[in-house]
Amino acid sequence: MTRTLSPLFRPLSVRSLELPNRIVMSPMTRSYSPGGVPGADVAEYYRRRAAGGTGLIITEGTAIGHPTAVDNPRVPRMHGDDALEGWQRVVDAVHAEGGRIIPQLWHVGPLWGAMTSAVDPALTPMRPSGVWGEAGLTSYSDEYVARASEPCRAMTEEDIADVIAAYTEAARNAREVGFDGIALHGGHGYLLDSFLWDSTNRRDDHWGGDLERRTRFPAAVVASVRDAVGDDTPIFFRFSQHKQQDYHARIAQTPEELQVILSALAEAGVDVFDASIRRFDATVFDGSDLSLAGWAKKLTGALSMAVGSVGLGASLRESRTSGATPTADNIPELERRLSGEEFDLIAIGRLHLADPALASTLRDGSALPEFDRSVHEGTLI
Numbered sequence: 001m002t003r004t005l006s007p008l009f010r011p012l013s014v015r016s017l018e019l020p021n022r023i024v025m026s027p028m029t030r031s032y033s034p035g036g037v038p039g040a041d042v043a044e045y046y047r048r049r050a051a052g053g054t055g056l057i058i059t060e061g062t063a064i065g066h067p068t069a070v071d072n073p074r075v076p077r078m079h080g081d082d083a084l085e086g087w088q089r090v091v092d093a094v095h096a097e098g099g100r101i102i103p104q105l106w107h108v109g110p111l112w113g114a115m116t117s118a119v120d121p122a123l124t125p126m127r128p129s130g131v132w133g134e135a136g137l138t139s140y141s142d143e144y145v146a147r148a149s150e151p152c153r154a155m156t157e158e159d160i161a162d163v164i165a166a167y168t169e170a171a172r173n174a175r176e177v178g179f180d181g182i183a184l185h186g187g188h189g190y191l192l193d194s195f196l197w198d199s200t201n202r203r204d205d206h207w208g209g210d211l212e213r214r215t216r217f218p219a220a221v222v223a224s225v226r227d228a229v230g231d232d233t234p235i236f237f238r239f240s241q242h243k244q245q246d247y248h249a250r251i252a253q254t255p256e257e258l259q260v261i262l263s264a265l266a267e268a269g270v271d272v273f274d275a276s277i278r279r280f281d282a283t284v285f286d287g288s289d290l291s292l293a294g295w296a297k298k299l300t301g302a303l304s305m306a307v308g309s310v311g312l313g314a315s316l317r318e319s320r321t322s323g324a325t326p327t328a329d330n331i332p333e334l335e336r337r338l339s340g341e342e343f344d345l346i347a348i349g350r351l352h353l354a355d356p357a358l359a360s361t362l363r364d365g366s367a368l369p370e371f372d373r374s375v376h377e378g379t380l381i
Helices: 040-051 081-096 142-148 157-176 191-196 216-229 255-268 292-300 316-322 331-339 350-354 358-364
Strands: 012-014 017-019 023-025 056-063 101-106 182-185 235-240 272-276 303-307 345-348
Touching (some): 023 358, 040 081, 056 182, 081 101, 101 157, 101 235, 157 182, 157 216, 182 216, 191 216, 216 255, 255 272, 255 292, 272 292, 292 303, 345 350
Parallel strands (some): 056 101, 101 182, 235 272, 272 303, 303 345
Antiparallel strands (some): 012 017
């Protein structure tokens, strides 16, 4: 039975971006860009998803032009002529299939050194207050947590200005090579998120203290990016309650606190809130069955995007622990929430690795693909 009338296949406009459906390829680190330069294999990887009918592709996290943005040399970057030429090939390949693609701009902040211990000791990680954050439930090794927990100096005003400028340059570069919008990674304990989290932001100046001041740095990044890319370009912003340092951490204990954060970001120029959580339908506040994406839309009036375990019976962290990723047909529940306009888009990660034509599979009502970590997580197919 086909799903051509499903809410998954309703078109959507976001500023100048015209989407044929609500299916988004979620950003996933692939580490297939030696020296930070995406090659022909990366272009082909994204092209296949566009050819398969995915409405919007959000690239893997992409390093901005700052010395401690990303510590993995195989993560692509959005600066330098060689990398931009590589991205031009990616964009052209996706557009040739009628697809749309936006890059996720990334600075790892306190998590510098998590992907590799071979980092330059002369470089200082960018941390709002010089601290890694209080460790809780995490998938990181004890060795890394101990090493990362050593404090460093807090970010200076010069550091803050340099990072804002690097985000702005990366966004401008992305538009110049033809990307259809900009996505900012503001979750999971990375730099933008680390200003929001009180465990990493202990400042008492303009950039920290109460919740409103902790929101100023990510809002300043958004505002600068908006000025650089103009009024026609959509800006997506990923946020999360959980952190890599502690899966139980929260930036907002109540809807009112979440509204302080998201309203400031919307006012600065965010069009779509990418609400990152392990299950798209998980509730977040007592007394309501609204998802995190649902709350983002309700509190701001902006568009929102849900993500997390679509078609799967285990979260990414759970599957890495158990080694098994059972298939679960939660598509009817997804469609119910989309029909009720709880959120506007659905980002799907692992099933896009298992099936480049996932959108067509969903449209045709075919059996959901099976995600096998041993086959799909470490390969570029």
